[in-house]
Amino acid sequence: MQFHHHGYVSGDPRVQPAAGVGIDRPAELPDEVDVLIVGSGPAGMLAAAQLSQFPGVNTRIIERRPGRLAIGQADGIQARSVETFQAFGFAERIIAEAYRITEMAFWKPSPEDPSRIYRAARALDDATGISEFPHLIVNQARVLDYFAEVAATSPTRLKPDYGYEFRSLEVAEEGQYPVTVTLVHTAGPNEGQERIVRAKYVVGSDGARSKVRESIGCTLAGDQANHAWGVMDVLAETDFPDIRTKCAIQSHDGGSILLIPREGGYLFRMYVDLGVVPENDKGAVRKTTIEQIIAKANDILHPYTLDVRNVAWHSVYEVGHRLTDRFDDVLPQDRGTRSPRVFITGDACHTHSAKAGQGMNVSMQDGFNIAWKLGHVLEGRSPESLLDTYSAERQVVAKNLIDFDKEWSTLMAKKPEEFEDPTELENFYVSTAEFPAGFMTQYTPSMLVAEPAHxxxxxxxxxxxxxxxxxxxxxxxxxxxxxxxxxxxxxxxxxxxxxxxxxxxxxxxxxxxxxxxxxxxxxxxxxxxxxxxxxxxxxxxxxxxxxxxxxxxxxxxxxxxxxxxxxxxxxxxxxxxxxxxxxxxxxxxxxxxxxxxxxxxxxxxxxxxxxxATEELAAFFAQLQPGRQPEVARTQADRPVAKHSATAAGAQTVAPTLVGNGA
Structure with a gap:
């Protein structure tokens, strides 16, 4: 960490001096902003933390909750995310409080007595040294807290604006703030009242039921859910010996558990297999009680027992894999004629099971990708055409993630007798380790990625x-x-x-x-x-x-x-x-x-x-710097935005031709 170059600092050097829009930052949400981020989940908070480093960019992030998230659903932190935390300055602190995964145990029906489970194998979490950073478990709420601290101590003093719900938006053909956003107060003396905010750009990080996605005519498409899992964070007494080790547990009757120890030394999470969901279920599986989930867990763990003393959180979810055709508001027929103004990230554009530990991790990389690009465009460092690369790069990453998760969640739901090779599950876990760790993403040539000539x-x-x-x-x-x-x-x-x-x-x-x-x-x-x-x-x-x-x-x-x-x-x-x-x-x-x-x-x-190769280096950056880029890039950057609304957009499109190698 470097400081003192502006004079002696006697306080916390992580608190940067206020600058730009951070000087006398208005407490109330203003009528006009450069970037409006909708939703303070992982993608939104990382995007806010990144944009907070641009003093000249007026960024606000709204959240319909009245305050910070207390208990989050996501908890798996892959090594690529810890690497990202290092860049934001809090990796060491979050590592200290997190649970660190070093090994995974695989439990299966005993060959002597299939009614009893036994530990059949162990696998190192990172046997090949994929990263110097660890694989962690820590509650999503704490991740958001750290990003909130980065934003609040940044030059812009950015803090979430709680108590606002997104309703709709419309993008105009011209104007300094072409995106008109309708919000509703969800808390306080103005609860229920509408509020209009105009923005240059909007980032929708508002989850799987995203209204921002709906407003730009995008829909999630993919496999229907057909398998249900009960998930619970609990404090319990048990004689199961690996309760503090990550485990995949398969029982004699085909039911399975994914056990994830949590931070703090006592709490743990269990994903409990509730089986195939009948076509005529009509949501009945979602009414499974916590008592039923605990009973099912005890059946799977036999001969071990689980005495749950406290339930911090529980839910029932059905595995579905869905993806949007685009991650911004530009329709396929308009590609290359205008620049995007609205972007979606995280669960708003890709949904999948939680068992691969990818949702929060991939979502944060969505936020990282779009945020620095918006900062560069708004501060005049790069042409607006830079924003076209977001959907092209991240849509392919999400597609590869969903393909991976389909295979992993299918293996987790298999009955022991359905495996051709009894070691198939652990072999898959080891052989694909680089993918879930977050290191298989490879962006292909574009204005941001050169051809591999050298x-x-x-x-x-x-x-x-x-x-x-x-x-x-x-x-x-x-x-x-x-x-x-x-x-x-x-x-x-x-x-x-x-x-x-x-x-x-x-x-x-x-x-x-x-x-x-x-x-x-x-x-x-x-x-x-x-x-x-x-x-x-x-x-x-x-x-x-x-x-x-x-x-x-x-x-x-x-x-x-x-x-x-x-x-x-x-x-x-x-x-x-x-x-x-x-x-x-x-x-x-x-x-x-x-x-x-x-x-x-x-x-x-x-x-x-x-x-x-100074000429090649100069040419690479010329297209990324206004006034220095080739004529083709300048023409694209100057193209106008087209007017659209929720009713004007929404056709299905093909995926971008850009291809990548995973998430």
């Missing part, structure tokens, strides 16, 4: 996938660190310059690149506004092949040591050497001749280039 220079940083961290050693203070952990969710692009073998400052391609970055009018850094710190829009780091003892920090080019703050203090924390115990050049397959790895604000690799 991928061989950095084999361990696949273009389109998230930047996989590795150990390095910071030269200035000799601290061993993870390179990726130095990335913050501050809206900046990252340029990682992996140097050639020459010494720091000696004539070399690295030195030439540094000179070009600092002084060329074609450098992407040249777009940084006058008066702003040189690293305000771009975070440029250099990693030399020598260890720290062989690097003269005084000889390192100025491009890697920007002067920041009102006192123009040199930032020495962007210069790294290799860790003798774990050479990043070897670990990530980096060419010893040097390479530049370009990383997006949401941590995905956008480009890989030789150190000498």
């Amino acid at each position: 991928q061989d220079l950095a084999a361990g940083f696949p273009i389109g996938k998230r930047f996989k961290s590795a150990p390095v050693l910071r030269v200035s203070d000799t601290n061993p660190l993870h390179l990726g952990h130095q990335t913050k969710a501050d809206g900046r692009w990252r340029l990682y310059v992996f140097a050639d073998p020459a010494q720091a400052g000696a004539p070399s391609p690295t030195t030439d690149l540094a000179e070009w970055l600092a002084n060329s009018p074609d450098s992407p850094l040249a777009a940084t506004p006058e008066g702003a710190d040189r690293n305000a829009w771009f975070d440029v780091k250099v990693i030399y092949q020598q260890d720290h003892t062989g690097i003269d920090v005084g000889a390192v080019p100025a491009a890697f040591k920007p002067q920041v703050g009102p006192f123009r203090l040199t930032d020495y924390e962007n210069v790294f050497g290799t860790d003798p115990q774990a050479d990043i050049f070897e670990q990530r397959g980096l060419d010893r001749g040097g390479v530049v790895v370009v990383v997006r604000p949401d941590q995905y690799v956008a480009n890989v280039l030789p150190l000498t």
Whole structure:
């Protein structure tokens, strides 16, 4: 964490100075906003936390509840999400309070006595070292609390506006605030009264029954629910030996349980199999009582018993897999003629079972994806055409997630005798670990993702996938660190310059690149506004092949040591050497001749280039910077928005042609 460069800070350095719209922020929801986020779930709160880092963007987030969420339904936190928490500054704190999954046990009917279950196998949760971050269990409400803290202590002092329910919206053809949103007060002295807010953009994060989705004519389509599960968070006494271990439990009669220990050492969650839902059920399964769920759990656990002493929360749900055809308000026939104004995220556009632990995790990445793009467009960093990439990128991720979840939930519901291989369930869990961990997403070429022309220079940083961290050693203070952990969710692009073998400052391609970055009018850094710190829009780091003892920090080019703050203090924390115990050049397959790895604000690799490819680097960013992009990009950015409403939109469309490799 860096601070004091604006003067001595005696308080909590995580509280950033108020700036922009955060200075004298109005307590009441204003009539006009830049971005209106509907719903304070995981996708909405992450989007708000990201947008709160843009001082010039007036973002408000509304929630129909009168206050914070007390008990959330989601609890699984995959490693990619913890990686994201690191960027927002609270990974260490949430890890400390969460339950950490290190192993999963598989219980099955005993071959000697099928009426009794026994532990048939164990599997490490991350046997291959997919990530240095853990797989956690913590209540959704706490995740929202942390994001709320980030937003509240940001320059914009963003806080949720509770007690507002979304009713409808309409998008006009023109105007500074073309989206007119009708809200209703749900609490307080104005309860029941309507309220009109005008916005430049709206982000719908309002759940599976999303009214924002309805307003732009999108519908969820997919498989009907045909299998029911009772889920309960409970405190109980039991003689089941693995009550504090994640378990898949299959009984002799085909009923099964997915056991998830919760944070705190005592609470645990059980997903209890309630069986196939008859076609003429008419919702009867949803009336299953908590007593019936507990009784079913005891039947499955035989010969062990479960004495529930307290129920924190319970519900009954039916597994269904549904997806919207688009994630924004642009109809297929209008693609390329106007830019989107309304976006949907999370459960508003994809629903599936809870047992793969993906709902909250994928939803948060939806929010991350759209939020930084809105920030860049609204602050003038990028053309409006950037917003077209949201639906194209995230719709495919959601489709792959649903395909994965169908297979996992089907396996969980199988009877033991239906498996061709008795180890099929645990084998699937181990072999697909990278997918649910969140590391299989790979965005394909677009204005944000380059063609892999030079991928061989950095084999361990696949273009389109998230930047996989590795150990390095910071030269200035000799601290061993993870390179990726130095990335913050501050809206900046990252340029990682992996140097050639020459010494720091000696004539070399690295030195030439540094000179070009600092002084060329074609450098992407040249777009940084006058008066702003040189690293305000771009975070440029250099990693030399020598260890720290062989690097003269005084000889390192100025491009890697920007002067920041009102006192123009040199930032020495962007210069790294290799860790003798774990050479990043070897670990990530980096060419010893040097390479530049370009990383997006949401941590995905956008480009890989030789150190000498300054023209290609300039061309890549030219399309992303207003006034510097090619004529085609400018034309698209200037296209008008078209008027539509809930009745004017809603045709089914085909999925975008962009393809990806999972969620």
